[in-house]
Amino acid sequence: MFLRTPDSRFAFGLGIGAVCVSSILLLIFLFVTGEALPALKNVGLRGFLFDDAWYPTDESFGLVPMLVSSFVLSVGAILLAGPVGVAAAVYRLYYAPSWIRKPYRWLVLLLAGMPSVVLGLWGLVVLVPLIARIEPPGTSLIAGILVVSLMVAPTVTIMSESALEGVARSSWSGAAALGLSRESTLWNVVLPAARGGIAAGILLAAARAIGETMAVLMVTGNIVQMPDGPFSAVRVLTSNIALEMAYATGDHRAALFVSGLALTILVLLLSLTAARIAGLKNNV
Amino acid sequence: MSDSFSSSTERGRPHRIRDALLPVAAHLGTLVLCGFAFWVIMDIVWRGAPGLDWSFFVDEPTSAGRGGGIAPILVSTGLIVITAIAAATPLGLAAAIFLVEFMPTGSRFAAWTSLSLDVLAGVPSIVFGLFGSAFFGLWLGMGFSILSGGLTLACMILPLLVRTTEQGLRMVPDDWRRGAAALGLSRFSAVRLVLLPAAGSAVTAGLLLGLGRATAETAALIYTSGYVDRMPSSLFDSGRALSVHIYDLAMNVAGGDENAYASALVLILFLIVVNVAAMSISDFLLRKKVST
Amino acid sequence: MKTGPYTDKNDASGSGYTLGPVVSGPECCTPEAVIAVRGLDVAYDGVAALKDVSLDIYKGCVTALIGPSGCGKSTFLSSLNRLTDMSGGCRVSGSITVDGWNIHAPEVNLQELRRKVGMIFQRPNPFPFSVRRNLDMPLREHGISNRYEREERIETALIDVGLWDEVRDRLDASALSLSGGQQQRLCIARALILKPSILLMDEPCSALDPLSSATVESMVGSLRGRYTVVVATHNLAQARRIANYAAFFWVKDRAGALIEYDTCGRLFETPKHKLTAAYVTGIAG
Numbered sequence: 101m102f103l104r105t106p107d108s109r110f111a112f113g114l115g116i117g118a119v120c121v122s123s124i125l126l127l128i129f130l131f132v133t134g135e136a137l138p139a140l141k142n143v144g145l146r147g148f149l150f151d152d153a154w155y156p157t158d159e160s161f162g163l164v165p166m167l168v169s170s171f172v173l174s175v176g177a178i179l180l181a182g183p184v185g186v187a188a189a190v191y192r193l194y195y196a197p198s199w200i201r202k203p204y205r206w207l208v209l210l211l212a213g214m215p216s217v218v219l220g221l222w223g224l225v226v227l228v229p230l231i232a233r234i235e236p237p238g239t240s241l242i243a244g245i246l247v248v249s250l251m252v253a254p255t256v257t258i259m260s261e262s263a264l265e266g267v268a269r270s271s272w273s274g275a276a277a278l279g280l281s282r283e284s285t286l287w288n289v290v291l292p293a294a295r296g297g298i299a300a301g302i303l304l305a306a307a308r309a310i311g312e313t314m315a316v317l318m319v320t321g322n323i324v325q326m327p328d329g330p331f332s333a334v335r336v337l338t339s340n341i342a343l344e345m346a347y348a349t350g351d352h353r354a355a356l357f358v359s360g361l362a363l364t365i366l367v368l369l370l371s372l373t374a375a376r377i378a379g380l381k382n383n384v
Numbered sequence: 385m386s387d388s389f390s391s392s393t394e395r396g397r398p399h400r401i402r403d404a405l406l407p408v409a410a411h412l413g414t415l416v417l418c419g420f421a422f423w424v425i426m427d428i429v430w431r432g433a434p435g436l437d438w439s440f441f442v443d444e445p446t447s448a449g450r451g452g453g454i455a456p457i458l459v460s461t462g463l464i465v466i467t468a469i470a471a472a473t474p475l476g477l478a479a480a481i482f483l484v485e486f487m488p489t490g491s492r493f494a495a496w497t498s499l500s501l502d503v504l505a506g507v508p509s510i511v512f513g514l515f516g517s518a519f520f521g522l523w524l525g526m527g528f529s530i531l532s533g534g535l536t537l538a539c540m541i542l543p544l545l546v547r548t549t550e551q552g553l554r555m556v557p558d559d560w561r562r563g564a565a566a567l568g569l570s571r572f573s574a575v576r577l578v579l580l581p582a583a584g585s586a587v588t589a590g591l592l593l594g595l596g597r598a599t600a601e602t603a604a605l606i607y608t609s610g611y612v613d614r615m616p617s618s619l620f621d622s623g624r625a626l627s628v629h630i631y632d633l634a635m636n637v638a639g640g641d642e643n644a645y646a647s648a649l650v651l652i653l654f655l656i657v658v659n660v661a662a663m664s665i666s667d668f669l670l671r672k673k674v675s676t
Numbered sequence: 677m678k679t680g681p682y683t684d685k686n687d688a689s690g691s692g693y694t695l696g697p698v699v700s701g702p703e704c705c706t707p708e709a710v711i712a713v714r715g716l717d718v719a720y721d722g723v724a725a726l727k728d729v730s731l732d733i734y735k736g737c738v739t740a741l742i743g744p745s746g747c748g749k750s751t752f753l754s755s756l757n758r759l760t761d762m763s764g765g766c767r768v769s770g771s772i773t774v775d776g777w778n779i780h781a782p783e784v785n786l787q788e789l790r791r792k793v794g795m796i797f798q799r800p801n802p803f804p805f806s807v808r809r810n811l812d813m814p815l816r817e818h819g820i821s822n823r824y825e826r827e828e829r830i831e832t833a834l835i836d837v838g839l840w841d842e843v844r845d846r847l848d849a850s851a852l853s854l855s856g857g858q859q860q861r862l863c864i865a866r867a868l869i870l871k872p873s874i875l876l877m878d879e880p881c882s883a884l885d886p887l888s889s890a891t892v893e894s895m896v897g898s899l900r901g902r903y904t905v906v907v908a909t910h911n912l913a914q915a916r917r918i919a920n921y922a923a924f925f926w927v928k929d930r931a932g933a934l935i936e937y938d939t940c941g942r943l944f945e946t947p948k949h950k951l952t953a954a955y956v957t958g959i960a961g
Contacts (some may be wrong), residue, residue, distance in 0.1 A: 111570040117478025122497035128515045187413020211421045215600035217627045218648045285402035311508025313603035338510045360514045371506035488764040559801035567814045568790035
């Protein structure tokens with residue numbers, strides 16, 4: 101009855117599209133969890149956390165070294181990309197001569213859209229040999245950190261820029277009326293006012309860093325071990341999936357889905373927090 | 385705040401170092417970022433350009449990609465990306481139009497969709513790869529195929545598409561919606577004839593960004609569309625995307641660097657064209673928004 | 677399915693209110709009610725905007741709705757073509773009949789109702805297309821498939837609003853490149869082109885400069901007799917110049933209410949209600 105007019109049929113069709121779109125996330129969770137279930141049952145959380153090493157063909161599923169590597173790599177990348185990214189945003193908005201602003205923005209956007217496999221190629225061919233001069237073989241945690249920080253810095257810049265631009269002009273004129281210098285205004289008024297958006301950008305960058313696969317896979321050496329220095333080769337969770345999905349079967353395959361699930365949940369928490377922080381900023 | 389009362393001769397003395405630090409840091413950070421960006425781009429151009437000639441585009445790869453060209457890889461990439469866009473566009477448009485035009489603001493469904501899209505946008509691409517191989521590949525029986533890869537990418541670019549279309553529609557003034565209704569246009573006609581054309585450039589920009597994102601993707605494709613480097617004969621064949629080709633040459637083929645670089649150059653040239661087009665459109669939109 | 681006047685789609689000629697020459701229109705102020713409103717209540721999200729409004733609007737006359745802003749004039753207007761349906765939390769009760777037909781009846785075709793009851797908004801809202809397409813598109817959507825007929829009607833409508841000479845050689849220019857007054861007249865042409873019998877105008881001059889405002893106003897005056905016009909305005913002088921009837925709205929108990937309704941002359945010269953008297957003499961409001 102309610103499909104009587106063409107309009108309600110139209111709305112119904114659109115609604116179906118919208119339901120499809122909003123159920124993709126559920127579908128992803130459903131399928132990744134479903135495939136991970138055998139391993140969760142047979143190996144259990146205890147196995148993933150306390151097995152000595154990752155020898156999945158010998159029923160040893162210790163994910164901890166890779167978890168730690170993922171974590172260290174992301175933190176390292178954020179420590180580099182965060183300040184650089186914010187600095188780049190501050191430069192473009194407040195110090196860059198006007199003719200430079202547009203090409204500069206395009207360069208940042210270009211870097212943001214750079215395929216990770218291309219950055220990985222550059223890292224493998226250019227960066228790794230340079231690091232190998234300091235300590236061979238060069239494929240290492242530090243190479244991964246450098247490449248990933250290059251990948252996520254534009255995210256920080258873009259998010260920071262929009263947060264900084266969102267600070268009301270009235271704050272600027274208010275500060276100017278107080279006789280504050282530009283630097284003083286930035287430190288005392290603008291950066292604090294934009295800190296929510298900047299923090300959200302950094303969290304999103306962290307989410308991207310932890311989820312990054314190709315570039316890391318190509319430059320970190322992929323040996324499963326606890327990182328014991330910037331020059332040690334490491335394998336992160338994402339690379340592990342990419343490397344072993346080709347031949348994994350049974351519990352081994354399921355274990356890879358477990359690490360995928362763990363990654364998704366981690367990233368989900370990061371992006372939800374980022375959204376919350378950015379939302380809080382908007383409400384003030 | 386003591387500098388608010390200080391005279392120009394002793395301006396900012398209490399925070400002189402801090403205040404001097406800011407411009408130095410800003411310039412330094414920019415220099416580092418731009419320096420690296422230039423380094424990467426120049427490196428790709430420098431090493432990639434010698435390998436680029438007509439035959440590179442039209443030849444089949446030989447000896448695992450060390451020699452020959454990338455013709456079948458370009459075709460596969462094109463098919464994968466077209467599949468992704470073709471699947472994502474109707475769904476994305478439908479969802480965006482439904483959210484903006486048919487859902488009351490603040491409805492629970494709209495909030496859930498919006499949240500799920502935000503989360504979806506952050507899901508790592510390798511997880512999309514896992515999902516794609518389990519859902520499209522195994523469950524729907526598509527195996528390693530261009531279709532399976534394209535649909536996986538469609539899921540990946542949907543958030544982008546929905547968001548840009550949503551923004552485009554929300555920029556359309558309500559005056560036009562009321563005007564269309566007052567003329568007795570149906571909702572369908574209003575969307576088709578007034579709202580979508582008015583939001584057209586935003587939608588196009590979103591599509592271009594999605595196209596770029598899909599073309600740049602690697603991790604989601606390795607286990608969905610696969611890495612067979614023959615010319616695909618249908619959407620059900622496995623096909624190797626350009627980015628997967630670069631990865632394979634760099635990591636698994638000794639002596640593949642030269643062609644990897646040439647392929648990388650092709651990839652980023654294409655991405656530059658797509659992104660510049662998208663950015664010009666959104667710059668144009670911004671100007672229009674400011675002027676009206 | 678029962679068919680009412682708003683359900684048959686292609687009846688464009690209708691009730692004799694067509695775009696003929698001004699003089700051939702029916703005599704004004706035959707007190708024949710074309711719209712009858714009884715006990716109309718409108719609320720947005722539970723907050724009353726209009727309470728218990730009853731009045732008749734007479735065929736071929738210009739009826740002005742006057743009163744301060746926020747007194748429900750616009751709400752009243754948009755309930756007449758059910759544009760209130762567009763705001764989610766809006767509830768309308770009471771009865772409205774147009775040409776004797778209850779517009780809230782389930783069999784009413786909303787699109788056809790809105791074709792018969794045209795509306796002009798405060799801010800000119802031409803679509804971001806060419807002048808021609810702005811006029812052509814509604815015609816096509818209402819099933820006028822003959823191109824020559826459409827071109828003819830476009831020309832007639834533009835002549836009727838006095839825009840033809842100004843835009844005849846730039847019909848394909850963007851409608852947004854016209855001046856504010858021209859845009860508003862284009863919007864009126866866009867409404868007229870569908871041959872409505874009733875025109876609702878929501879402060880049609882208030883977003884225009886004085887000169888364009890005068891042009892639009894005299895044009896609205898020229899519609900008298902051919903169309904039933906309901907115009908909301910807070911410009912009292914304008915209401916006196918163009919209207920046959922005037923309705924005075926005021927905020928009572930936080931909701932808009934109709935205070936007095938009479939011929940324009942009587943409402944302004946010998947108001948019965950002291951609020952009306954105060955408002956029209958400029959003491960209140």
